[in-house]
Structures are given as C-alpha cells and as structure tokens.
Amino acid sequence: MKYYALIEAGGTKFNCAIANENRQIINEERFATTTPEETISQVVKYFEQQRKAGFDFSQLGLACFGPLDLNSNSASFGSITSTPKPKWSNVDIKTQLENALSCSVAIDTDVNAAALAEYKWGASQSTNVNIYVTVGTGVGGGVVINGQTLKGLVHPELGHMLISGVPEIKGVCPFHGNCVEGLASGKAMSEIWQQPGPELGDDHPAWDIEAKVLGNFCHNLMVSFSPQSIVLGGGVMAKTGLLEKTIDYAEQSLKNYIVFPYKQGLKQIITPPGLGLHSGLLGALALLIE
Template sequence: MALTDDYYAVVEAGGTKFICAIIDKDRNIHAQVRIATTSPDETLARVIDFFQTHIAAGYIFKRLGIASFGPLDLNRTSATFGSITKTPKSSWINTPLARRLSQALACQVAVDTDVNAAALAEYKWGAAQGASVAIYITVGTGVGGGVVIDGKPLHGVVHPEIGHMLVVAPAGQKGICPFHQDCVEGLASGPALEKIWGQPSDTLPDDHEGWGSLADVMAQMCHNLMVCYSAQKIIIGGGVMQRTGLIEKIIVKCERSLHEYIMFPDNLSLANIICAPGLGTYSGLLGALALIDHQSA
C-alpha cells in the first residue's frame, strides 16, 4: 500500500534526543525539531506540543511513525504494545510511548526500534537497496542493531538486541553494561569509551589506541553477524562512527578474524558489505516514515 496522505508525523526517539518532523511521501521535511530526552512526561509533552502546533498551522496528518530506543514491546496482541520496557534509562521503563502519542494526536501509530526502522529505510532508499539480509548498527549513547530480511524487520520473541552480543574485551578493559558488562554496548558505546579512556570519545586524537580497541570490538560483532545472518549489508552509523577511517579499521580486523572462512561471490568482499549509512544521519528519521508504509501494507 503506497503512502497517499499529504503529510506524516515522524519521531526518532533516542536516549539523548527526540527528533520530530513533519514529512511528505517524497521524503521532504517541512518542519523539524530536536528535543532533549529528559523525563517521559516532559519529553512527550514537548513532542505533542510540536505536532499540535503544526496541525494548527495546516500540517494535518493521520499517521505517525515512531523509531524508538528500546527495548520495546512489539507484540501487537499485548496490552502494552508500543511501550518501552526494561531500558537502562530507568525513568522510561514501562512508558506507553505509542499509546500516549496516538491518543494525544488522534492518529494511527506505526512503531519499531530505531535500528529496525533505520535498517528498513536503508533497505528502501539507502545503502541496503536490493539486499535480502540487511543489518543496521548504531554506535552512540548505546549500541543497537536492527535486521531486515526480505524487506521485513525481524522481531521474534522481542526484537534483535545486537548491542548486547557478548564479545571478548580488549586487554585491560572492562565493559560498563549493567546487565552484561562485556557486551558490545558495554565496550563500544560513547559512555563506555569515556569511562574506559577518561575523556569523551570525540576528544580522542585519531592515533589514540582507543580507536583500535573499538575496531576490535566492532570487528568481533561483524564476524558474528556474518556467520549468523550471512548479511549482504552491515551498515554502521551513529555519532561514535563519525571518526574518519574507523569503518576501514573494522573491515580489516573482521577480515582477519574470519580468516577466509566465508567464500564470497566474485567481485564481493567485506568492503562491499560493511559500510556507512547511505542516508547519512537521516536513517532513523526516515526509518519512522518507512514504518508507516510497511505497517500499512
């Protein structure tokens, strides 16, 4: 089912910020705002105010797409469908995100994890077009991963939690995840890097050993994704990944780890598979739009 309405409301709900926008079916953004993620009541009140203001200005929409940090309850038969569940952001646990916005704005809501949504957007419009198995990873305040198989986001019991994949910590390092410690998120997220190295990751010089250690962790993750999913695209975005040359380091280390075990088709290598987002910093926001189309089909 194609998008037919004039405007859509979209929210990329992150652990640090909510980005809200009014967008049309051609992916043109007509209004946008960034809202700091504070308490649920304060944050959602500002989200609702943004959309109500633009409804009053003539940007009428019937559907809202939410690409949210998680974990989320995505069981459509559940009384808490669309709620944030056991997140490390304790004040957001059990927040009925989809229901509160749907009721306040009198619209239908499509919801999924921010990374499943980003993977879907990259599949539809970005670097994963034509890929039967596409994975999107974001590395920022946390580490999350979404999977799209044959154009459908993967759910299962809940949804992928790739950021909590266990890996071997680099020598002398200890992860910060309160649930699993030495998982990808506990070792590679922005807060983890700051804890490990004693300063924010964006202040580390290009030749700092922290980037090599980060590439080790991410290469282990990519190794596991390749042998588990036979991924055709592993797209890695997020604020931490903005460092020049980091993806190339990950590719080299992952190639070394796989040790030529995977026989790639001619003219294909990890350098074709592991890449930056084709949609730049808009994968998540456009992912919320992609969810509307996908869940209306």
C-alpha cells in the same frame, strides 16, 4: 499532498518532523529526553502546531529507543518495557500519542526502523538480509529480512552480543560486562579511557581497540545472519579511518572462512549509512510508506 508525522525517539533527544509523500522533510525540531510527561507533552504540542500550520496528518511513525513490547497481541503493545532510562519503564508511548493526536501510530525500535529505511532507500537496497548498527552513546542494531524488520520473542539486542579476544580493556556494561555496548559505545569509551572519544588523539590506542571490537562484532553478524549489507552509523563511527580499520579486523577474524559471491567482500558489505544522518528519522517514515 499527503503528510506524515515522524519521531526518532532516543534516550537523549526526540527528533520530530513532518514529511510529505515524496520523503521530503518539511519541518524538524528536537526535544531533550527528560521525563515522559514533559517530553511527550512537548512532542504533542509540536505536532499540534504543525497541524495548525496546514500539515495535517493521520499517521505517525515512531522509531523508538527500547526495549519495546512489539507483540501486537500483548496488552502492553507499543510500550517501553524495562529500560535503564530513568522514569521511562512501562510507558505506553504508542497509546499516549494515538490518544493525544488522534492518529494511528506505527512503532518499531529506532534501529529496526533505520535498517528498514536503509533497505528501502539507502545503502542496503536490493538485499534480502540487512543490518543497521548505531555506535553512539550506546550500541544498537536492527535487522531486516526480506523487507520485514525482525521481531521474535522480543526484538534484536545486538549491542549486547558478548565479545572475546580483546584483553586490553574491560567492558563496563552493568548487565554483561564485555558486550559490544560495554566495550565500544561512546559512553563505554569515556569510562574506560577517562575522557570522551572526540578528545582522544588519532594515535591513541583506544581507536585500534575500538576497531578490533567492532571487527569481531561484524564477524559475529556475518556468521549469524549472513547479511548482504551491514551499515555502521552513529556518532562514534564518524571517526576518520575507524570504518576501514573495522573492516580490516573483521577480515582478519573471519580468516577467509566465508566464500563471498563474485565481486563481493566485506568492503562492499560493511558501509556507512546511505541516508547520512537521517536513517533514523526516515526509518520512522519507512514504517508508514510501502
């Protein structure tokens, strides 16, 4: 049996796991994202223990928070670049893990990797263009085109797409103000409404405004990429009814401009993750398994 090391590296926690060639998660453990030295040391120790337990591996899939340098010709390829996460800017995480664990490391953004996993095994199967969006503490989006994650000048930063037509609130992104992340992330909701999203009642106006922002966002994704699948994941999307309201607002915003193929519409295109809570972790595996 072949085994793979997997990391879903987020700004809050590193989710580490061993999986086999049948996509079964054998073992899993989480570590808080503190300093690079402390967190990477814990991650290395975990995988060394897994090897001693008989789960030897030669490849590690790293679905990592960014921004990342994903240019393979760059001297800093595989490094986290200029991130607001304290002390993590310019950390050569790919090289550090390769050296410490004597294995090859495949790296992409956490959301690009999740989009790839949904394309291979989840809600976005049999598509040419698919998008995965996580709406959690922040908002990030990954794009897969013809089975390949999108990497151009850098990589997609869909969460910082500007949103208009929502005068009820003012965005709090320190870089762009009224971008998706500044208006609709979990952190933004807490700042705008002065209490965490989970504490807001079902009838609180925050949820209708949240759906409007995300609906406008989906409008932009549809006219920019013409995706056959938009998967909306992340903790904020767990709110009952939010997905349905988001689709309604996207339909209102598009105003029947897009002519959909037979038996296709936004209800078939905008969906929850097919892989549940494991899109990110299986994304790390998707970077390794063809």
